[in-house]
Amino acid sequence: MSAKTPxxxxxxxxxxxxxxxxxxxxxxxxxxxxxxxxxxxxxxxVTEIRQAAWHGGMRYSPASSTPLAELLAGAxxxxxxxxxxxxxxxxxxxxxxxQLVHVVATAWPEATSPRPATDLTLMAASxxxxxxxTAEDPPLxxxxxxxxxxxxxxxxxxxxxxxxxxxxxxxxxxxxVSGLQSVTLANYREAVMYEWTGxxxxxxxxxxVRGASGVRQVWPCADGYVxxxxxxxxxxxxxxxxxxxxxxxxxxxxxxxxxxILVADTDQAIIDRWQDLVGAFFARHTRARLGDWSLKLGWxxxxxxxxxxxxxxPQMQARGIFVETPQGKLARGPLFAVHPEEGAA
Amino acid sequence: MTGALHGLKxxxxxxxxxxxxxxxxxxxxxxxxxxxxxxxxLDLGRRSPPFAEGQSKNHDASVFFAQTNTSKxxxxxxxxxxxxxxxxxxxxxxADLVVENFGPGYMDRIGLGYETLQQIRPGIILxxxxxxxxxxxxxxxxxxxxxxxxxxxxxxxxxxxGTEPHMPPLAYGDxxxxxxxTVAILSALEARxxxxxxxxxxxxxxxxxxxxxxxxxxxxxxxxxxNDDPVMAPHGVFPCAGEDAWIxxxxxxxxxWRALCAVLDAGDLATRYPDAGARRAAAPVLRQDLSDLTAxxxxxxxxxxxxxxxxxxxxxxxxxxxxxxAALQAAGHFAPTDHPxxxxxRMPTPPxxxxxxxxAITASPCLGQxxxxxxxxxGLSADDIARxxxxxxxx
Numbered sequence: 001m002s003a004k005t006p007x008x009x010x011x012x013x014x015x016x017x018x019x020x021x022x023x024x025x026x027x028x029x030x031x032x033x034x035x036x037x038x039x040x041x042x043x044x045x046v047t048e049i050r051q052a053a054w055h056g057g058m059r060y061s062p063a064s065s066t067p068l069a070e071l072l073a074g075a076x077x078x079x080x081x082x083x084x085x086x087x088x089x090x091x092x093x094x095x096x097x098x099q100l101v102h103v104v105a106t107a108w109p110e111a112t113s114p115r116p117a118t119d120l121t122l123m124a125a126s127x128x129x130x131x132x133x134t135a136e137d138p139p140l141x142x143x144x145x146x147x148x149x150x151x152x153x154x155x156x157x158x159x160x161x162x163x164x165x166x167x168x169x170x171x172x173x174x175x176x177v178s179g180l181q182s183v184t185l186a187n188y189r190e191a192v193m194y195e196w197t198g199x200x201x202x203x204x205x206x207x208x209v210r211g212a213s214g215v216r217q218v219w220p221c222a223d224g225y226v227x228x229x230x231x232x233x234x235x236x237x238x239x240x241x242x243x244x245x246x247x248x249x250x251x252x253x254x255x256x257x258x259x260x261i262l263v264a265d266t267d268q269a270i271i272d273r274w275q276d277l278v279g280a281f282f283a284r285h286t287r288a289r290l291g292d293w294s295l296k297l298g299w300x301x302x303x304x305x306x307x308x309x310x311x312x313x314p315q316m317q318a319r320g321i322f323v324e325t326p327q328g329k330l331a332r333g334p335l336f337a338v339h340p341e342e343g344a345a
Numbered sequence: 346m347t348g349a350l351h352g353l354k355x356x357x358x359x360x361x362x363x364x365x366x367x368x369x370x371x372x373x374x375x376x377x378x379x380x381x382x383x384x385x386x387l388d389l390g391r392r393s394p395p396f397a398e399g400q401s402k403n404h405d406a407s408v409f410f411a412q413t414n415t416s417k418x419x420x421x422x423x424x425x426x427x428x429x430x431x432x433x434x435x436x437x438x439x440a441d442l443v444v445e446n447f448g449p450g451y452m453d454r455i456g457l458g459y460e461t462l463q464q465i466r467p468g469i470i471l472x473x474x475x476x477x478x479x480x481x482x483x484x485x486x487x488x489x490x491x492x493x494x495x496x497x498x499x500x501x502x503x504x505x506x507g508t509e510p511h512m513p514p515l516a517y518g519d520x521x522x523x524x525x526x527t528v529a530i531l532s533a534l535e536a537r538x539x540x541x542x543x544x545x546x547x548x549x550x551x552x553x554x555x556x557x558x559x560x561x562x563x564x565x566x567x568x569x570x571x572n573d574d575p576v577m578a579p580h581g582v583f584p585c586a587g588e589d590a591w592i593x594x595x596x597x598x599x600x601x602w603r604a605l606c607a608v609l610d611a612g613d614l615a616t617r618y619p620d621a622g623a624r625r626a627a628a629p630v631l632r633q634d635l636s637d638l639t640a641x642x643x644x645x646x647x648x649x650x651x652x653x654x655x656x657x658x659x660x661x662x663x664x665x666x667x668x669x670x671a672a673l674q675a676a677g678h679f680a681p682t683d684h685p686x687x688x689x690x691r692m693p694t695p696p697x698x699x700x701x702x703x704x705a706i707t708a709s710p711c712l713g714q715x716x717x718x719x720x721x722x723x724g725l726s727a728d729d730i731a732r733x734x735x736x737x738x739x740x
Binding site: 132201227302 | 514
């Protein structure tokens with residue numbers, strides 16, 4: 001685990017107040033990680049996981065101890081989470097501060113009737129769940145609280161857009177952000193495919209369907225799994241088959257001129273036969289060995305890292321993405337790198 | 346009224362998804378984004394389906410490209426030609442910001458590395474997005490958004506407990522990373538306002554995916570959570586009447602649980618499992634009981650009844666459901682555009698509304714559509730443009 005915490009302080013001097021109910025939590029954390037002075041004035045109920053996951057860098061100061069009006073004095077940004085609480089009185093208070101960028105997050109668009117919502121129900125309404133998982137099982141969500149995280153990013157973006165506008169106009173503004181729209185933006189395929197082709201995406205497991213055929217995306221290897229797909233990239237295919245040939249296991253793949261065929265148009269039975277050869281090759285090697293070959297030879301393959309292994313990966317270590325807190329717990333580090341570091345201070 | 350970023354000038358060398366989605370954010374908010382492309386090295390986004398009227402060979406017919414590149418201008422510059430690079434340097438001198446998502450070292454190799462950019466335009470900001478970031482042992486890794494799912498723990502945590510890792514049919518890293526890139530760019534602009542200095546912001550798809558899985562890293566579960574929640578119960582997806590029809594239901598507290606039972610006319614379920622702890626302990630049985638109760642219902646009607654009773658619930662929408670969603674239409678989520686090749690088309694808008702500085706969505710550009718306009722603005726004469734085009738530098 002890295003000891004360095006090169007968090008870029010790009011937002012030094014910015015003062016932010018947060019009323020959180022999960023839609024804005026990560027947005028507040030992002031601004032804090034970027035150097036803003038962020039006060040968490042309301043959180044609702046807090047679990048240990050929620051605090052560790054989404055409240056990094058924020059200072060807790062409940063409105064019960066300091067009135068919101070006092071916290072807002074001199075504030076640049078208010079992140080106002082209305083997932084469950086209307087907080088209509090906050091509008092009047094915010095309106096007394098013309099410089100304030102007031103970001104109001106609701107689960108469903110403010111233009112529609114308020115309704116109860118959680119991460120799961122927002123994910124369901126986004127269309128993403130419909131294509132995640134296998135045909136024989138119910139739809140699945142992406143892991144963790146992705147709807148809340150995606151909304152949080154858009155909350156931070158809205159706040160920063162409001163600041164850019166303020167720099168030109170001299171005034172803040174009230175900026176509604178919709179959780180539903182934030183999540184739906186991540187679903188870049190399904191609605192547009194339906195509108196232009198009439199096709200509705202289905203759950204197809206780990207198969208990547210292109211044209212008339214499907215190829216595997218996940219492969220067992222000697223010590224876990226890797227991801228790789230037999231796609232129409234002749235250079236990549238040649239690079240993989242060359243090593244297979246050196247090991248004497250390329251079989252009929254060694255005879256194929258990849259520029260002359262389109263995997264997407266190849267009969268599924270033939271693809272399955274080719275994939276059997278590749279699968280036997282992968283099964284003989286470890287994730288690390290296959291990953292090294294991929295990095296050096298441009299295979300487009302990646303080891304699949306277990307969640308608990310991620311913090312110790314050499315890349316995460318080198319970039320300082322996980323840090324140890326003074327309490328000896330694991331915490332995430334900077335959101336991104338800034339070069340040169342001193343230029344970002 | 347003009348957008349929040351009116352006056353900001355961007356030289357956008359990025360292509361496919363991870364870079365262009367960020368520069369779309371900036372263009373929709375009023376920045377002038379000039380997309381540097383080449384017919385000799387076509388943006389793969391222009392080859393990505395769906396295509397208007399199936400015109401897969403037409404560089405301007407991809408609706409995928411159209412929705413990723415709204416409100417931008419397009420010029421064609423051949424960056425493998427030194428004369429083309431010289432024109433690109435003029436664009437850098439014009440710009441406040443350069444965005445790129447090339448393979449590792451490419452910008453340096455063509456003479457557009459960060460140090461050179463600073464010499465051309467002191468204070469300029471360079472924004473890069475890549476699979477693993479520009480430093481570290483994986484800096485040279487070439488790949489696509491699914492690699493980020495593999496390396497960040499997402500693939501490991503997606504799927505049902507006890508099953509192999511799962512890769513959904515979307516490159517989620519290609520969606521999340523550009524959102525981080527937009528935040529990085531806007532933050533760098535704030536810093537430059539304060540310090541006068543530019544910088545190079547370096548966004549990694551893997552790291553972006555790590556950050557949005559913050560709750561997983563905080564809890565570090567050993568098994569895939571699937572649709573379960575560590576606190577809420579029930580929290581899952583249940584069948585409804587019809588083919589592949591499902592409703593997601595989540596109860597945050599006991600009052601919502603009782604309301605759910607009332608709507609479903611669930612007999613003694615409410616009293617048998619009075620609190621979330623009891624419901625989590627009996628999760629498999631409860632899941633089956635609730636599935637039996639929801640299965641006969643029309644999903645939309647059940648969703649309406651549950652929401653009216655204060656229970657978080659939503660049908661699991663498919664692509665058709667999203668395209669026709671009344672809530673998204675009411676929010677203006679899809680903006681109308683008129684493209685010279687694609688024709689009338691709806692394009693996604695940012696999920697926020699700045700009433701004083703509103704977004705304005707215009708159709709994506711055709712390849713090289715703005716050559717004459719942009720090249721004239723950076724000081725090329727009509728003769729220069731004609732000659733460089735003839736020589737292949739502006740192609």
